[in-house]
Amino acid sequence: MTARTMGSRVTQEMLRRALEGRRVNIVNPLVALTLLISLLASLAILVVLLWDVVAKSMPVWQERGWSVITNDLSPRPAETGMIQGIFGSVMLTVIVVVLSFPLGVAAAIYLEEYARDTRITRLLVANIRNLAGVPSIVYGLLGLSVFVKLILEGVLGQISGRTLIAGGLTLSMLVLSIMVITTQEALRAVPLAIREASFGVGATPWQTIRHHVLPVASPAIFTGSVLTLARAFGESAPLLLAGAVLSTFFAAPEGTPITDLVLGEKYTALPIIIYNWSRQPQQEYIALTAAAIVALLVILLVVNTGTILARDALERRNRM
Amino acid sequence: MPTRLEPAPVMVERMVSSDPASSPSTSLESAPVIFDIRGLNVYYRDFHAVADTDLDIHQNEITALIGPSGCGKSTVLRCFNRMNDLIDGARVEGRVLYHGIDLYGPAVDAVEVRRRIGMVFQKPNPFPKSIYDNIVFGPKVAGWKGNLDDLVEESLRRAALWDEVKDKLESSALDLSGGQQQRLCIARAIATSPDVVLMDEPCSALDPIATYRIETLMRELKERYTIVVVTHNMQQAARVSDRTAFFSVDVGTQGQRTGRLVEYDSTDQVFTAPSLKETEDYITGRFG
Numbered sequence: 001m002t003a004r005t006m007g008s009r010v011t012q013e014m015l016r017r018a019l020e021g022r023r024v025n026i027v028n029p030l031v032a033l034t035l036l037i038s039l040l041a042s043l044a045i046l047v048v049l050l051w052d053v054v055a056k057s058m059p060v061w062q063e064r065g066w067s068v069i070t071n072d073l074s075p076r077p078a079e080t081g082m083i084q085g086i087f088g089s090v091m092l093t094v095i096v097v098v099l100s101f102p103l104g105v106a107a108a109i110y111l112e113e114y115a116r117d118t119r120i121t122r123l124l125v126a127n128i129r130n131l132a133g134v135p136s137i138v139y140g141l142l143g144l145s146v147f148v149k150l151i152l153e154g155v156l157g158q159i160s161g162r163t164l165i166a167g168g169l170t171l172s173m174l175v176l177s178i179m180v181i182t183t184q185e186a187l188r189a190v191p192l193a194i195r196e197a198s199f200g201v202g203a204t205p206w207q208t209i210r211h212h213v214l215p216v217a218s219p220a221i222f223t224g225s226v227l228t229l230a231r232a233f234g235e236s237a238p239l240l241l242a243g244a245v246l247s248t249f250f251a252a253p254e255g256t257p258i259t260d261l262v263l264g265e266k267y268t269a270l271p272i273i274i275y276n277w278s279r280q281p282q283q284e285y286i287a288l289t290a291a292a293i294v295a296l297l298v299i300l301l302v303v304n305t306g307t308i309l310a311r312d313a314l315e316r317r318n319r320m
Numbered sequence: 321m322p323t324r325l326e327p328a329p330v331m332v333e334r335m336v337s338s339d340p341a342s343s344p345s346t347s348l349e350s351a352p353v354i355f356d357i358r359g360l361n362v363y364y365r366d367f368h369a370v371a372d373t374d375l376d377i378h379q380n381e382i383t384a385l386i387g388p389s390g391c392g393k394s395t396v397l398r399c400f401n402r403m404n405d406l407i408d409g410a411r412v413e414g415r416v417l418y419h420g421i422d423l424y425g426p427a428v429d430a431v432e433v434r435r436r437i438g439m440v441f442q443k444p445n446p447f448p449k450s451i452y453d454n455i456v457f458g459p460k461v462a463g464w465k466g467n468l469d470d471l472v473e474e475s476l477r478r479a480a481l482w483d484e485v486k487d488k489l490e491s492s493a494l495d496l497s498g499g500q501q502q503r504l505c506i507a508r509a510i511a512t513s514p515d516v517v518l519m520d521e522p523c524s525a526l527d528p529i530a531t532y533r534i535e536t537l538m539r540e541l542k543e544r545y546t547i548v549v550v551t552h553n554m555q556q557a558a559r560v561s562d563r564t565a566f567f568s569v570d571v572g573t574q575g576q577r578t579g580r581l582v583e584y585d586s587t588d589q590v591f592t593a594p595s596l597k598e599t600e601d602y603i604t605g606r607f608g
Binding site for chain 1: 401403406408409431432434435436438439441443445446447448457458461462505508509511512
């Protein structure tokens, strides 16, 4: 009797000590602090960059107002503007969307939903992943030799193949592999139970994909694609090779139709303008370069915010 | 389960036969056989999951497949509507005759098979859509032309869910409780007017009250459908089924586990007078 009570008292005391733990636990707060510092450091870098470009571009916005955005390129820094670059970048992105989105999503659906898990499939998937890691300058070389020289100038006989469509095709190749991978991940995240439910009531593979897998995967596919496009929007190296104009000045004849601007005329893009302006010796170009960077960042910010809002709307609909 | 699980009186002549009887000698009236399975072997790549199984499924009966984990009972169930096709590396040998037609024949379309042989899964898996859309999807893809509203009502009534959801057909199926979701899945399975409903441990994720409702429902449904149910729960098999197939697992020399059918008979027979010691040990809880 006494031994029992004693025993239980000792046990309870031991239990209390074990539960209440050591008073000072140094490791946990230390880890949390380290993680917080890493986060703050990356944020700080971003803030410094933003602050730097905004501050440097301030004089331009104050003196010139919207004309920095809306003017064509000009040899005179006081009159130059970036509208041709914005137009080029937007059109390039449109071409990339039209080409690489359907192609990438379709390829991913095939790989995830139809292809048997064989050695060949795995080899294919591994290669797609490798392609995503190839430096963008290599895609630029591909664009120059295949699209500019071989197809547009060679097969189609254009005088100059250095057109928007050549740049768009090049960027499409660049992002295609990333598009495939993002979509694959999104499809893989759809629970098997949903597929089984659909097959179980007698749906075909395509009906299952169309009505159940894609709707569930679409927010992730959508977000991944827009982030991929944002990357295409900011690329400059492949465009330098695939024919974007690297000059302070070029012009298409007044009133050239948009089809010709895409298919037959010279073009440039916002990242190319940033690169080019930053190389100019005149003092004015420092502020102009900063202004172009601000414009690029604002466009990306607007697009990304829009994406997040649209994804949330898609997910709300999916709850149904 | 008081009296039924008492150890059975030994029946000498049955103990002698080591070959599991594929056509049980039963007190049941012999309903027509709709599934006739002969020499079924299932492999997942190199893994031999189920060996040499012969099984008859009778019309408008509930057949329970029981046995310990890894005995291949779910694998066998998934051969009835070619659900194993979805798994890479799955291979089925032997014959699965459905009304005399081999479901694994070269000309057979698995999609058509699944329209006639519906399935309810272990975990309730409603589509992330409205209750209404869950029901109508199957009939729609099968090209059903009738009145969808009537079909939804009839299916939900048969699944004993109508009264609980009739005012919120457009709300998300995911907002239902687990038991309601599973009855919705049953409603979805019978909306395509199948001949057979396969149930893979339909109550394992449900509480006792929801389980009771599903079991009551199963007994009602067998008037119209043939039901094959895999269950871990022996009392459930004893309560609802007409026939019981007991599967066990053989462990090979390298630890490979292969399921096989041990005994198949009327449920009464299996639970009161199993012919094999192995069955008796399992149903009395001595192993598994």
